[in-house]
Amino acid sequence: MRAYQRFALLALSAGLLAACGKPSTTSDSAPLAYAPADTPYAYGNLEPLPAAVTEQWSKHLQDYLPEMLGIYDHLLDKADKDAKPEDAELIKTLRVLLGELKSHPNWDKLREIGLKPDGLMAFYGVGLVPVLRLELGDPAKFRAEIANIETQLGRKLTVSKTGAQEYWQLGSSEAACAIAIEGNQLVVTVVPTNGDDALKQALLGVTKPAQSLAAAGTLDQLRGQYKFSQYGTGFVDFVRLTERLSSGPTGTDAAFAKAVGLPLPPPTDAQCKADYLDLAHHFPRIVLGASELSAQRMDIRVQLEIETVLAGEIAAAFGAAPGTGAPADGIMDVALSLPLLKLKDFWIKQADKIAAKPFTCAQLTKLNDSYRDSKQKVDVTVPPPASDLTGLRFTLDGFEMATAPSALPDVHAKLLMATNNPGGALAMAQLAIPPLKDLKLAPDGKAVALPAGLVPAPNAPPMFAAMSDKAIAIAAGSGEDASLSAYLSAPPASESVFLRMTFSGKLYGVILHSMDKMSAMMPAEQQAEFAQQKKLFELYEKWLKRGEISLIATPTGIALREVIEQN
Numbered sequence: 001m002r003a004y005q006r007f008a009l010l011a012l013s014a015g016l017l018a019a020c021g022k023p024s025t026t027s028d029s030a031p032l033a034y035a036p037a038d039t040p041y042a043y044g045n046l047e048p049l050p051a052a053v054t055e056q057w058s059k060h061l062q063d064y065l066p067e068m069l070g071i072y073d074h075l076l077d078k079a080d081k082d083a084k085p086e087d088a089e090l091i092k093t094l095r096v097l098l099g100e101l102k103s104h105p106n107w108d109k110l111r112e113i114g115l116k117p118d119g120l121m122a123f124y125g126v127g128l129v130p131v132l133r134l135e136l137g138d139p140a141k142f143r144a145e146i147a148n149i150e151t152q153l154g155r156k157l158t159v160s161k162t163g164a165q166e167y168w169q170l171g172s173s174e175a176a177c178a179i180a181i182e183g184n185q186l187v188v189t190v191v192p193t194n195g196d197d198a199l200k201q202a203l204l205g206v207t208k209p210a211q212s213l214a215a216a217g218t219l220d221q222l223r224g225q226y227k228f229s230q231y232g233t234g235f236v237d238f239v240r241l242t243e244r245l246s247s248g249p250t251g252t253d254a255a256f257a258k259a260v261g262l263p264l265p266p267p268t269d270a271q272c273k274a275d276y277l278d279l280a281h282h283f284p285r286i287v288l289g290a291s292e293l294s295a296q297r298m299d300i301r302v303q304l305e306i307e308t309v310l311a312g313e314i315a316a317a318f319g320a321a322p323g324t325g326a327p328a329d330g331i332m333d334v335a336l337s338l339p340l341l342k343l344k345d346f347w348i349k350q351a352d353k354i355a356a357k358p359f360t361c362a363q364l365t366k367l368n369d370s371y372r373d374s375k376q377k378v379d380v381t382v383p384p385p386a387s388d389l390t391g392l393r394f395t396l397d398g399f400e401m402a403t404a405p406s407a408l409p410d411v412h413a414k415l416l417m418a419t420n421n422p423g424g425a426l427a428m429a430q431l432a433i434p435p436l437k438d439l440k441l442a443p444d445g446k447a448v449a450l451p452a453g454l455v456p457a458p459n460a461p462p463m464f465a466a467m468s469d470k471a472i473a474i475a476a477g478s479g480e481d482a483s484l485s486a487y488l489s490a491p492p493a494s495e496s497v498f499l500r501m502t503f504s505g506k507l508y509g510v511i512l513h514s515m516d517k518m519s520a521m522m523p524a525e526q527q528a529e530f531a532q533q534k535k536l537f538e539l540y541e542k543w544l545k546r547g548e549i550s551l552i553a554t555p556t557g558i559a560l561r562e563v564i565e566q567n
Contacts, residue, residue, distance in 0.1 A: 031122035031133040031185060034205040035213035040241045042213055043234030043288070044122035046223065052295040054118055056566070058107035060543060065105040067535045069098050074532060096152045100145070114142030123234075124213065126203050127253040128244065132188040133205065139181050162200040169193070174260040180204050192259030199255045226301065228289030235287045242280040246273040272361035282307045296545075298564045306557040315553035317346035320492035321500055322391040322418040322471060328502035328548065329487075330395040330413075331510060337498035339390045344378050351375035385425040390470075391418035395487070398477065399510050408459055412477030414487050422472040443469045445488050447481035450474070496553035505544035505567070508537040543567060 032044045076098070080091055104110050107117045119135030136142050146168070150156050160169040160178070167180035169191075178191040182205060189203045201207045213219065219233045244250075246268035249257050257264055268276065285305045292299035306314065319342070321335035328335075354371040398412035419425050422443065430436045435451045450463040464481040465474045466488050473488045475481060512534055545565040552559045 029183070030214055031120050031135065032124075032214035032219070033212045034131075034133055034208055035122050035124035036126060036209035037211040037213050037216035037218070038240065039124045039126070039213060040128065040244060041234075041236045042122065042124040042219070043232065044124070044213075044219060045120060045232045046219060046230035048118050049231050049293060050295075051118075053293055054107060056295040058117070060539075062106040063539055064536070065101060067532065067539065069102050070535075071529075071532050072098055074529065093153060096149055099152070100149065111137050112141065113145040114138040114140070122213075126189075126209075127251055127256070128241075129190055129203055129252065129256055131203060131205070132186075134186050136181070136184050136186050139184055142181065142186065162197045162204065163206060165201070165204060165206050167191075167204065178204060182206070192256055195255065195259035199252060199259065202252055222287055223289065226287060226289060226303065227291055228301070229291060229293055231290050231293045233287075233289040235285050237285050238280045239277065239284050242276050246276050269361075272363060275359050275361040275364050282310060296566050298562075300562045301559050303554070303559040304557045308555060311553070311555055311557050313346060313349065314558065315496040315555065317342045318496050318498035318553050319390070320495065320497050322393045322416055322492055323487070323490040324493035324497040324500050324550075325491035328395075328500065328546075329483075330397045330504075331399070331506045332396040332503045333393070333501070334395075335391065335393040335497075335500045337391045337492075337496070340382055340386055344382065347378050348375055384421065385417075385419060385428055388419045388421040388424065389417065390420060391492075392416065393418070393487075396510075397480065399514070401514050408455070408461075410459075410477075411461060412480055414473060414475045414480060414484065416471050416473040416487065418471045420470075422467050422469065425472055426467060439465070441465055441467045441472075443467050445485045447475070447484040449481070497550050498553055499551040500548065501550075502546060502548040504546050505541045508541040508544070512537050512541070 032042075032046075035042055035044070072094075076091055076094060083091055100113075104113060110117055114136050116135050116137035119137065121132075121134035123130065123132050125131070146157070158169045159166055161167070165180060165182065167178045167187075170177040170179065171193075174192060174194070175190050176193050178187075178189050178200070180187045187204055191200050191203055198207070218235075222228065222235060223230060223233050244253065248254075248267040249264050254264060267273070283304060283306055286302065287305065288300070288302040290298065290300050317339070318337045319339060321337040323333075323335050351371040351374060354368060355375075358368040359365060393414075393416040395414045396412075397414070398410070400410040417425065426439075426441055430439060433454075435454050439448070439450065441448055445466055445468050447464045447466045450465055452462075454460070454463055461476045462478055462481075463474060463476050464484055465472065466484045467473075468488050471488055473484055475484045475487075515530060515534070543566055545567045546563075547565070548561075548563040550559075550561045552561060
């Protein structure tokens, strides 16, 4: 790894730690004011985080960072044993950076080296070249920290200059990492070492764009459209990327390629460009942002935008997973929409669309073949009970490893199969599993004990079943029958939540307890690694009240939603 790549780790870490916001983005000195309005990707914050949030994060960082860095220390120790002479400088640099992070494990300590956890930041592209820009709390203190790192490394970092702007240049090959302090902001980008001043100044922001992302109000528009907060919003624009990549390098992209000696590819032929852009317009952007950030709760969404007709077809095909209209339960709860016949029909419809209007670009003709072949594979008769299946849900309420080698774990759990024909699924199960042949189960939601000995183990838990007109569910564990009726009747969500996974902090405790019993069989080195991982899991168990990850088919695309609730 080259020196500039190694040092970029510190700079990018600083950007992540300072990803919070302050004054209005309309300010001509805010980081987003340096991002071009036509950038193909960007992320930035528009307002400062509440003090309660930064205080909470600082407390977690103080607990978390020493344990995480301990893992990295262990990895460096392992690398040191087999290191080649040329790796010595890399390992030394990483140890210095780890040492600095260890000595600054909270927000207040980070301020001591000039960083500003409640400062504005922006990450964007000047053309395709990435730029990170963030506010510093005290530029003089940050310069002193760089000098401190240089002292520990025993060497000075290379300083270069474009116009009146100095920057640290990390690397001496065709492209190098450039780190500059401009006023009260830190700028990190990649510059061609042989590039002209006009290009370097455009990348470093010495020359500002004709129109900025802040002035265009793009992130404000996204925030309003998706109900994001102003604490962080971003996008990747696939249409702009496709336009740039298929039109041949221009502007800063062309200047960068020329400076590093890359051949300038000709524009993509018209037919291929049309096909590429057609695909891009079907999936125009990924957008992301936080709809809620508080000391105890974080709600983040990432959305793949999809052309509205296709998005509607996806939502109709999936529908909502069983139980997603009610709060999740247990240590872990996973629900999945799985309407096999609808998904089969959806895929055949998409294959027919491609057959009616195939790609003509030579590079995409294999897609025509793959759609045709996949249609042949899925266009078959799906027998019951799979043809009646609409979804699955599993909930783990408790888990304890067995003490005896031959014994089963003590499990408390529920499993639900949503189906258009629960009676038929029950009849097939009775044919396949002889102990169930005399089971009487009415579609009334009432729990019935399953025959003893169904699971051939000495400590098998009691098992129960219940059925409605839309699903059949089973439960294992003493007392699980009491909640089975409510579990069976929990409704699907009103929107197409086709996957939901939730878990509480207790899940980490379950994992830890299970791994504890296995650690005695591990080699000594693995036991040491496990001991470090265990400390992190103990923190997660302490911090996390509940986490939830959902995939939702919306009228405008597919959203990934993550909700974290802290204790």
